[in-house]
Amino acid sequence: MHIHKYEKWWLTFGISSLVLFLVIVGFSAFHYGSHPPSAKVYVDPERVDEIAPFNNPGVHKVEGKDWDYEVVFVASAFYYNPPEIEVPLGSTVKFIATTKDVVHGFQTAGTNINMILEPGYVSEYVTTVDKAGEYLILCNEYCGIGHSSMTSMLKVVE
Ligand code: CUA
Known part of the structure; x- marks a missing residue:
């Protein structure tokens, strides 16, 4: 009992x-x-190259939005596409990024741009570039042998 x-x-x-x-x-x-807090939309990591906007990486001027430019980045081991971008000083820029393989970081030295890119998700960050200069974009998530050389460059020009 x-x-x-x-x-x-x-x-x-x-x-x-x-x-x-x-x-x-x-x-x-x-x-x-x-998924990461900056990521909102799902994207098939196997088909990133075919899916808009990732089928067209780079800087795109936009109209009628809260930002002036959309900058599209595709990350993969161990580089960013594009390897360099240029935006005019004072513009508001929306970064849109994803990865085709493993988790990568997206940190821009000397700015508050810092995203984590996870396969399957779209990460976004909107900021106004108010200081001219060259800013190194680097991967801050260990992703393999080429991790430390994984960089791109943000140029803010007058
Ligand atoms: Cu990509 Cu570390």
């Missing part, structure tokens, strides 16, 4: 803990997501 009671108690406790655990996990997943 006693043993049976204990078993029942533990069973109830076990199930309650499991339910609580699932609720917490579900809640967290719902709120924070399992």
